[in-house]
Every structure is written in C-alpha cells, then in structure tokens.
Amino acid sequence: MRTEGLRRLCLTGLWNLVVAAAYFAGGRVGLLQQVVLDGATVTPLWPPTGIAVACLLWLGLRVWPGIALGAYLVIQSINPIDLVGLGIVVGNTLAPVCAFLMLRRVGFRPALDRFRDGLALVFLGGLVPMLISATVGAWLLVLTDSLPQSGFWTVWWTWWAGDAMGVLVITPLLLVLPRIRLSDDVYRWVEAVALLVSAVVLTFLATTIESALLFLVFPLLIWAALRFQLAGSAPCMLLVSVMANAAAIARSGPFANHTLVEAMANLQALNGSAALTSLLLSALVTEQNSIRLGIEQACQDLAEVVEQLSSGKSARRWPPPGE
Numbered sequence: 001m002r003t004e005g006l007r008r009l010c011l012t013g014l015w016n017l018v019v020a021a022a023y024f025a026g027g028r029v030g031l032l033q034q035v036v037l038d039g040a041t042v043t044p045l046w047p048p049t050g051i052a053v054a055c056l057l058w059l060g061l062r063v064w065p066g067i068a069l070g071a072y073l074v075i076q077s078i079n080p081i082d083l084v085g086l087g088i089v090v091g092n093t094l095a096p097v098c099a100f101l102m103l104r105r106v107g108f109r110p111a112l113d114r115f116r117d118g119l120a121l122v123f124l125g126g127l128v129p130m131l132i133s134a135t136v137g138a139w140l141l142v143l144t145d146s147l148p149q150s151g152f153w154t155v156w157w158t159w160w161a162g163d164a165m166g167v168l169v170i171t172p173l174l175l176v177l178p179r180i181r182l183s184d185d186v187y188r189w190v191e192a193v194a195l196l197v198s199a200v201v202l203t204f205l206a207t208t209i210e211s212a213l214l215f216l217v218f219p220l221l222i223w224a225a226l227r228f229q230l231a232g233s234a235p236c237m238l239l240v241s242v243m244a245n246a247a248a249i250a251r252s253g254p255f256a257n258h259t260l261v262e263a264m265a266n267l268q269a270l271n272g273s274a275a276l277t278s279l280l281l282s283a284l285v286t287e288q289n290s291i292r293l294g295i296e297q298a299c300q301d302l303a304e305v306v307e308q309l310s311s312g313k314s315a316r317r318w319p320p321p322g323e
C-alpha cells in the first residue's frame with residue numbers, strides 16, 4: 001500500500017511538472033503578441049488559460065499546483081516576482097480552477113458532442129471565470145500604482161478578453177486532438193486541403209487589406225464546422241485569431257488608422273464572434289449527427305427484431321395448412 005501511494009504521488013508530481021511546462025511554453029508564445037496599455041502588459045489571446053482548463057478536464061484538480069507553478073514561471077520571466085506578481089499567480093490559478101469546477105457541476109463532456117457542452121464552455125469555462133483573473137490582476141496594478149485608475153477598465157476588459165479567448169480558442173483545439181481520426185476517403189482529403197488553402201488565403205487578405213473584409217472569415221468557419229465539426233473549425237479559429245491579433249497589434253490592414261484601444265476593441269469583437277460561431281455550430285452539428293446515427297441504429301435494430309419475429313412465425317406455420 002505504501003509503495004502504491006508513493007507511485008501515485010510521483011505520478012501526480014510528474015503530471016504537475018508537465019502542466020507547468022505546457023503553461024510556461026504557452027505563456028511565452030502568448031507574450032509574442034503582447035501589447036502595453038497604460039504601462040500594463042496584456043495579450044489579446046492568452047493560451048495558458050486554455051491549456052490550464054484542458055489539463056484540468058483531463059487530469060482533475062490534482063494538477064492545480066502545476067498551473068500555479070507555470071504562472072509563476074511566466075511572470076518571473078517578465079519581471080522579478082513580487083507581491084503583485086504573486087497575486088496575479090493566485091488569480092491566474094483560481095480562474096481555470098473555477099472554470100473546471102463549474103463545468104464539472106453541469107456535467108460537461110470534453111467530447112463537446114452536445115450543444116449544451118459548447119454553451120457551457122463559452123460561459124462557464126471562458127467568459128465568467130476569467131473575470132477572476134482580470135479583476136485580481138487589474139486591481140492589484142491599480143492598488144500598487146502600477147496602473148492609473150483611468151486605465152483600469154481598458155486593461156481589465158483586454159485582460160479578461162485575452163484570458164477568455166484562450167479558453168475559447170485553445171481548449172477546444174486541445175480537447176479534439178486525441179479524437180482526430182484520419183479518413184480513407186480521398187474526396188474528404190481534397191476538401192480538407194481546399195479548406196486549409198482557402199482559410200490561409202482569405203484570412204491573409206482579410207487581415208492585410210485596409211478594406212473592411214474581416215467578415216470573409218465567417219463563411220470559412222461555417223464551412224469547417226458543418227463539414228469537419230470541431231476538428232476543422234478549431235484549427236481555422238486559431239489561424240484567424242493569430243493573424244488578426246498580429247494585424248491589430250501592428251495596426252495594419254483593417255486596423256490601420258485606429259488607436260491601440262480601438263484596434264483591441266475591434267479585434268476582440270472579431271475573435272469573440274468567430275469563436276462563438278465556430279464552437280457552437282460545431283457542437284450543434286456534432287449533436288445532430290449523433291442523434292441521426294442513434295436513430296439509424298435504432299431503426300436497424302428494430303428491422304432485425306422484426307425479421308427474427310417474422311422468421312419464427314413462418315417456421316411455426318410450416319408446413320402450410322392443407323398439405
């Protein structure tokens with residue numbers, strides 16, 4: 001028993017180190033697209049929140065120390081850790097933990113094969129719990145005079161939107177990766193390649209041309225969700241978000257001639273709308289496909305039962321009467 005307990009403890013420690021490493025790597029990638037608002041560093045897309053929620057859904061609450069350690073390492077890589085940094089670590093740990101607890105409370109299924117799961121991930125996994133990290137972080141910056149009070153709301157909503165988008169973009173992508181199966185259908189591969197090429201070309205055009213063409217990404221997301229569900233829409237959403245973030249930070253393309261605050265507002269409106277479209281439509285189509293397959297299976301089972309009953313009835317009547 002003691003050996004078994006030690007083995008479990010070592011395994012839990014190992015998983016926490018893996019989660020911390022993934023969180024730190026995601027944080028360093030996210031910082032590549034950082035912006036500075038009123039002296040505060042924020043990101044329009046913060047991948048570690050999506051990584052943290054996915055890890056909690058896979059491994060449970062036992063990996064929360066790994067999330068805290070990863071958050072600590074990310075902040076330490078920016079500035080020497082202080083009381084404000086420790087407070088931000090607490091907020092960044094509590095937000096995904098609360099997201100996990102609320103999702104577990106409503107019976108969330110990581111397969112995202114029901115429309116209710118998509119809604120739960122949007123609101124209970126992203127929008128609501130990320131208020132914690134944004135509020136804690138922004139208030140700590142104000143209380144320590146690192147951020148003027150006039151800049152609180154701008155930093156707060158950018159922080160909140162970045163954390164929430166991390167869940168809406170990264171978590172579905174991570175959850176669907178283990179369930180992706182390669183198809184033997186040649187036409188399916190041709191369509192997938194056509195979708196990928198179209199996504200790259202149209203997203204590039206939409207984010208580099210100054211004309212307001214950002215709406216072009218929505219037919220792509222709808223195509224991906226209808227034909228490939230989450231396995232198609234999640235990568236497309238990540239592509240759209242990354243390229244739009246880069247254009248908004250550089251204030252080029254459709255974000256040109258805008259202030260940084262205006263560019264961030266337009267960017268988060270695009271990211272939020274695109275994420276909701278791709279995630280909810282994918283979940284809805286997956287649920288409808290599951291219902292259809294269930295009905296087809298039930299009809300097949302019923303046909304087999306009727307055939308067996310008919311065969312039994314014919315056998316009982318053999319030979320026919322009068323012979």
